[in-house]
Structures are given as C-alpha cells and as structure tokens.
Amino acid sequence: MRSAYDLTSPSYDESLTLVTRGTPMGELLRRYWHPVGLVEDATQTPRQIRVLGEDLILFRDHAGRPGLLHPRCAHRGASLLYGRTEERGIRCCYHGWLFDVDGNCLEQPCEPNGGGRACAKVQQPAYPVEELYGLIFAYLGPLDRKPVLPRYNVLEELGPGEFIEADDTSIGSGGPVIVPCNWLQHYENVMDPFHVPILHGSFSGVQFNERMGLMPKVRFEESPRGIQSTQIRDLGEGKVHRRITEAVLPTIRAVASPRATVDGPCSLLGWVLPIDDTSFRIYSAGRVTQAGTLRTIRSHFNGKLWQELTEAEHRDFPGDYEAQVSQGPITLHSEEHLVSSDRGIGMLRRLYREQVKRVAEGGDPIGTAFADEAGLVALAAGTEVVADAAHG
Ligand code: FES
Numbered sequence: 433m434r435s436a437y438d439l440t441s442p443s444y445d446e447s448l449t450l451v452t453r454g455t456p457m458g459e460l461l462r463r464y465w466h467p468v469g470l471v472e473d474a475t476q477t478p479r480q481i482r483v484l485g486e487d488l489i490l491f492r493d494h495a496g497r498p499g500l501l502h503p504r505c506a507h508r509g510a511s512l513l514y515g516r517t518e519e520r521g522i523r524c525c526y527h528g529w530l531f532d533v534d535g536n537c538l539e540q541p542c543e544p545n546g547g548g549r550a551c552a553k554v555q556q557p558a559y560p561v562e563e564l565y566g567l568i569f570a571y572l573g574p575l576d577r578k579p580v581l582p583r584y585n586v587l588e589e590l591g592p593g594e595f596i597e598a599d600d601t602s603i604g605s606g607g608p609v610i611v612p613c614n615w616l617q618h619y620e621n622v623m624d625p626f627h628v629p630i631l632h633g634s635f636s637g638v639q640f641n642e643r644m645g646l647m648p649k650v651r652f653e654e655s656p657r658g659i660q661s662t663q664i665r666d667l668g669e670g671k672v673h674r675r676i677t678e679a680v681l682p683t684i685r686a687v688a689s690p691r692a693t694v695d696g697p698c699s700l701l702g703w704v705l706p707i708d709d710t711s712f713r714i715y716s717a718g719r720v721t722q723a724g725t726l727r728t729i730r731s732h733f734n735g736k737l738w739q740e741l742t743e744a745e746h747r748d749f750p751g752d753y754e755a756q757v758s759q760g761p762i763t764l765h766s767e768e769h770l771v772s773s774d775r776g777i778g779m780l781r782r783l784y785r786e787q788v789k790r791v792a793e794g795g796d797p798i799g800t801a802f803a804d805e806a807g808l809v810a811l812a813a814g815t816e817v818v819a820d821a822a823h824g
Pocket residue numbers: 505506507508509510524525526527528529
C-alpha cells in the first residue's frame with residue numbers, strides 16, 4: 433500500500449501551464465492570434481476583458497474600428513473602462529485625453545492648443561486586433577514577430593446555403609462558459625480519444641451516439657500544425673468509421689461533432705482561450721445553414737443541460753467539466769502515471785516544450801506564417817466511412 437500520508441510535495445509543470453507574460457508558455461502563446469470576443473462585443477461602450485492574465489479594454493470607435501487598449505491611461509492611470517468612445521477613438525474620463533485604436537494620443541484638452549507636440553509623442557499601450565469569422569482576434573506578442581491571422585479551409589469552403597456562425601458559450605467545455613481550471617487540462621483532452629467510450633459512452637449513459645461508444649483503434653501523429661489522432665471504429669460488414677481530430681497549436685480544437693450522423697470535413701473550430709492560469713473559455717466558429725445552430729450543440733446528461741443538474745446529478749452523470757475541473761485548478765503533473773493510451777497527451781506536451789524552446793532561442797513557433805498567401809491552413813479533421821482495407 434502507498435499511504436496518502438506520503439503525498440508530500442505534489443507539483444505542476446509551470447512551463448506548460450502558466451500564461452502570463454514572461455513565463456515560457458505565456459511567451460509561446462503570445463506568438464499567435466487569440467479570439468478575445470465576438471465581433472458584437474466590441475461596441476461604443478468600453479468593456480473590460482481578461483486574456484492571458486492581462487486586463488484590457490475592448491471598444492469600437494464611432495468609425496467602426498475595434499480597439500484593444502491597456503486599461504491604465506497613459507496620463508495618470510485612470511481606467512479607460514470609464515472612457516467615452518468617439519469618431520476617432522476613446523477619451524479618458526479624467527482629463528479627456530483622446531486615444532485612437534492604435535493608442536496614438538490625439539488630444540490633451542487641458543493643455544494649451546490641445547497638447548501640441550508632446551501629445552503626438554504619447555502612446556497608450558495597445559494590441560492589434562482583426563475581425564474574422566464573427567470573432568475579434570488579438571495579438572498580444574512582440575510586434576516585430578506578428579504572424580498573419582490564419583484562415584482555415586473548413587471555414588472558407590462553404591457548401592450550398594452555409595454561412596459562418598460564431599459562439600462564445602464554450603462549446604465542448606462540458607460545463608459553464610468560464611471553466612475554473614487551467615486551460616491545458618482541457619486542451620490536452622482533445623488528444624485523449626480513449627476517454628470517449630468511458631466518460632461519454634458508459635459512465636453517463638450514451639452522451640453522444642452509439643458509434644462513438646465503440647472503443648477505437650487510434651493512431652497519433654505530428655502534423656505541420658500540431659498533433660492529430662486518427663480513430664478507427666469497426667462498423668462491421670467490411671466498413672470502418674474513420675475520425676480525424678486535430679490539436680492545432682496554440683489552442684485550436686478541430687474536432688468533428690461527436691453527435692454528427694452525417695460524415696464530412698470538420699464543421700466547427702474551437703479556440704481555447706486562457707483567461708488566466710486557472711480559468712479558460714472557448715470561442716467557436718462553425719459552418720451552419722441556420723442561425724442559432726451552434727447554441728444548440730450542448731451535451732445533455734440524464735436528459736438535462738449541465739446548468740440544470742442538481743449536485744447529486746453532477747455526481748451521478750459526470751462529463752468533461754467534472755472530470756477536468758476535479759483534476760484541480762492546475763493538475764499535479766508530478767502525481768500522474770502516464771500509460772500507452774496517454775501517448776497523444778505525451779506528444780502534445782513534447783511539442784509544446786519544443787516550441788517553448790524555439791521561441792526562447794529566437795525562432796518562430798510551428799504554424800506561424802508571415803505572408804498572406806501562406807495564411808490559409810488546410811485541416812485534415814473530419815469523419816468518413818471507408819472500406820476496412822482502406823483505412824491503413
Ligand atoms: S488620467 Fe487619463 S487623461 Fe488624465
């Protein structure tokens with residue numbers, strides 16, 4: 433017997449989990465674009481958001497440009513949360529300095545002539561933002577290493593009647609919008625197909641469909657973007673179901689809906705956004721033919737939505753939220769016992785460590801592109817039914 437009394441100093445791997453500026457993973461994450469809101473979250477009313485442990489002010493000037501500024505006014509530090517938006521930017525509530533979306537100071541109304549040359553020199557710290565797929569993406573890293581904002585084939589090639597819908601409710605978290613644990617323990621679950629038949633296929637009844645309840649044969653491999661798994665499920669009569677899932681660095685989930693009964697390229701991408709070290713949320717964008725479709729993609733447990741469950745039902749019908757949040761605010765890597773079915777997790781962690789090192793040595797991490805034409809990413813994720821002999 434190993435006594436629990438001997439559990440003395442459990443620890444987590446800081447270099448894989450912590451997201452603030454200056455930490456190894458924080459610096460890696462800052463070399464990519466992250467969604468920080470829906471397009472409609474940037475309005476003429478400034479809003480405070482939290483991203484990678486930083487508090488920021490998101491707004492839209494009256495000319496329609498979104499802006500993301502550091503909250504402390506460059507004058508004497510009043511928060512721009514209380515600012516007022518105008519045609520040309522946002523005006524601080526305290527002494528009225530006006531900043532545009534790039535942080536340039538345009539006016540200092542308490543100064544002679546509105547500030548003159550001194551005004552032109554002041555820069556309110558800002559981050560670049562771009563709008564795509566109904567989301568606002570921000571780049572929080574060094575400006576001279578800013579990659580192009582990637583586009584994805586599965587969101588660019590639309591079928592008849594299809595359009596892109598964005599969602600901010602954390603589809604795939606298995607729980608509420610803001611999940612109170614480290615982002616990585618959710619994200620590495622993307623490379624954990626073996627939990628599907630257990631957690632989702634037997635513990636809580638059949639949460640997805642019968643097909644997903646079959647134990648798959650799985651192959652993991654590195655892709656030019658991250659790690660991917662190919663899951664083969666034997667359907668009998670010489671046919672197999674082939675499902676490819678991708679973890680695309682830094683935090684993108686390319687996971688075909690486990691509920692879908694129609695096969696094809698993955699129709700939904702999710703971006704896991706670390707809010708800070710111990711909470712995250714997921715923004716998504718997907719191809720749909722009807723507005724409001726993404727909102728309906730929610731797991732049911734015992735026929736109910738997660739929010740509707742009683743304490744006892746959460747215990748009796750656990751899902752991803754219960755499994756992952758119960759690992760702790762940041763899971764204790766020193767206490768884990770990784771086995772062969774954790775191969776995908778091991779590969780993902782190894783890839784992160786390599787990329788952290790690459791950035792520390794002055795390089796650019798996997799999947800970053802610096803010319804527009806290189807910004808289109810072709811994903812392999814999706815599902816297919818193929819002849820047994822062909823699945824390889
Ligand atoms: S503190 Fe913002 S204008 Fe003075």
